[in-house]
Amino acid sequence: MHYCNHTREKINDLDFNHPGNHIYPSLLADLTSCQSCKDYYFSVKEALVTFHQVELFAMPGEAYWHRYEAALRTKLIQDKAANMLSRTWLRPGWMIPATLALMILVAGAWWGLRERSEIKIAGAKKDAVETISPIVNLAATDQSRPSPNRRKREPVKPAKPRKDDARPPGKKPYSLFDPVPFAEAAINTPDLSPLQLARHFEKAQLVLRSFRNTPASDDATFDLGYEKSRARLLLRENIKFRLIAEAKSDLATEDVLSNLEPLLLDLANLSERPTADEIQPIKERMQKKEIVAALQIYTTSFASINADAD
Amino acid sequence: MINENELIAQAQSGDREAFCELARGYQRRIYSLALQHTRDPQDAEDLSQDVWLKAYRAIDSFKGEASFYTWLRQITINTLLNQQRSQFFAWLGGRKKREFVPLDDIEPCFQIEAGLHQNLLLEQVMQALGELTPRERLIFLLKHREGMTCDEIAKACGVSAGTIKKALFRTVRKLREKLGANAPTDEFSQLAIGEKS
Numbered sequence: 001m002h003y004c005n006h007t008r009e010k011i012n013d014l015d016f017n018h019p020g021n022h023i024y025p026s027l028l029a030d031l032t033s034c035q036s037c038k039d040y041y042f043s044v045k046e047a048l049v050t051f052h053q054v055e056l057f058a059m060p061g062e063a064y065w066h067r068y069e070a071a072l073r074t075k076l077i078q079d080k081a082a083n084m085l086s087r088t089w090l091r092p093g094w095m096i097p098a099t100l101a102l103m104i105l106v107a108g109a110w111w112g113l114r115e116r117s118e119i120k121i122a123g124a125k126k127d128a129v130e131t132i133s134p135i136v137n138l139a140a141t142d143q144s145r146p147s148p149n150r151r152k153r154e155p156v157k158p159a160k161p162r163k164d165d166a167r168p169p170g171k172k173p174y175s176l177f178d179p180v181p182f183a184e185a186a187i188n189t190p191d192l193s194p195l196q197l198a199r200h201f202e203k204a205q206l207v208l209r210s211f212r213n214t215p216a217s218d219d220a221t222f223d224l225g226y227e228k229s230r231a232r233l234l235l236r237e238n239i240k241f242r243l244i245a246e247a248k249s250d251l252a253t254e255d256v257l258s259n260l261e262p263l264l265l266d267l268a269n270l271s272e273r274p275t276a277d278e279i280q281p282i283k284e285r286m287q288k289k290e291i292v293a294a295l296q297i298y299t300t301s302f303a304s305i306n307a308d309a310d
Numbered sequence: 311m312i313n314e315n316e317l318i319a320q321a322q323s324g325d326r327e328a329f330c331e332l333a334r335g336y337q338r339r340i341y342s343l344a345l346q347h348t349r350d351p352q353d354a355e356d357l358s359q360d361v362w363l364k365a366y367r368a369i370d371s372f373k374g375e376a377s378f379y380t381w382l383r384q385i386t387i388n389t390l391l392n393q394q395r396s397q398f399f400a401w402l403g404g405r406k407k408r409e410f411v412p413l414d415d416i417e418p419c420f421q422i423e424a425g426l427h428q429n430l431l432l433e434q435v436m437q438a439l440g441e442l443t444p445r446e447r448l449i450f451l452l453k454h455r456e457g458m459t460c461d462e463i464a465k466a467c468g469v470s471a472g473t474i475k476k477a478l479f480r481t482v483r484k485l486r487e488k489l490g491a492n493a494p495t496d497e498f499s500q501l502a503i504g505e506k507s
Contacts, residue, residue, distance in 0.1 A: 076362075
């Protein structure tokens with residue numbers, strides 16, 4: 001029985017010059033009996049002959065080799081000079097103390113820079129907390145020490161806890177007065193880039209859409225765990241961006257962010273399995289404000305500003 | 311006439327002229343291997359001279375356990391493999407990958423006397439070699455130019471003998487398609503293994 005692939009492997013072994021002695025008779029029989037194997041053998045041989053033929057006349061002439069030798073000699077001289085230099089300067093005796101000294105210098109410079117930057121940030125934070133906005137000031141006060149006037153301001157709290165809230169007992173509802181690092185954010189982000197805003201609006205848009213389109217489960221509740229967690233994250237960003245926009249007097253951006261914020265807040269404060277009654281008012285407000293469409297427009301416009309800037 | 315061992319001993323003691331004399335004996339073989347691997351005369355010259363520089367730096371480590379050419383060939387193989395890697399990283403870094411240099415551009419470096427047929431043949435072989443991957447090309451050259459055995463190539467390239475055999479098998483098939491006059495329309499590659507003809 002003849003197998004062309006086996007014959008081809010034998011030809012390859014033959015090509016390697018180390019086939020077993022038993023291969024020759026069977027290979028000869030295979031090549032005699034099968035025309036395509038014979039063609040294959042001859043074409044392989046012809047390819048190799050062509051390759052060896054070319055090898056003979058692809059070499060440059062004598063004149064080239066004089067130039068080649070001269071170039072090599074020059075390189076060897078240069079290499080020797082370079083080697084002597086490196087042997088003098090890169091000896092282990094020199095290298096170890098030099099490396100240690102360099103490491104000490106780098107560590108000292110790093111330490112000094114760190115100290116300076118810490119002092120600078122602390123000063124900037126202090127200035128910003130005093131000047132950015134009263135809300136920022138309040139938040140900073142909340143974080144640092146209990147204020148005697150704090151109770152008087154608390155009635156402004158926007159989200160009241162629901163009676164049927166299934167939230168775990170340890171967690172309190174999300175509010176604007178939760179300790180969000182507004183001041184640091186405002187300091188560390190000097191300018192709102194259009195790209196940042198476009199991304200934020202896009203994320204918010206996706207969350208709102210997802211919320212709007214979530215179908216009810218079998219028990220007439222809605223599984224909104226993902227939307228809730230995303231809304232919490234986005235709320236933090238939204239507050240940060242709004243404060244920066246406020247500080248920069250960017251009224252248009254501030255307006256969009258202000259419209260978005262209550263919706264995110266409500267989403268973040270939803271119970272784990274809200275009923276249709278709970279989510280219906282939020283949906284109605286979304287529809288009334290046409291917030292998804294507005295976000296779409298803003299995303300596009302900010303993205304195009306960013307593209308122009310690039 | 312000083313023999314090779316004496317030249318090596320002189321080169322090891324720092325005689326540059328002795329090393330140049332040694333190089334004169336092997337420079338064509340090394341250059342030819344590099345030329346067929348790189349398919350570019352300038353690259354071949356750079357690579358082969360790089361091989362000589364490395365050999366010059368490491369001549370002290372030559373103990374005479376193998377022949378001088380075997381030792382030199384291993385340096386050449388390592389240099390060619392390293393060149394592949396550096397070309398890969400250059401390509402990753404966004405540099406333009408080197409294309410095959412048309413024969414017209416390299417003709418001044420050659421003394422091609424046999425006319426049109428030789429030119430065409432040379433171009434055909436260079437193009438066929440260009441179809442191979444650098445590793446396949448190296449393996450093929452080591453086998454068919456240097457006459458190394460499968461095990462020797464495997465040892466030199468740091469891979470298994472089976473890998474070398476498979477690579478050579480693929481390489482010969484590709485070259486056969488390009489250079490073999492009787493090459494059938496790849497009917498073999500279409501046959502499943504063990505299929506009866």
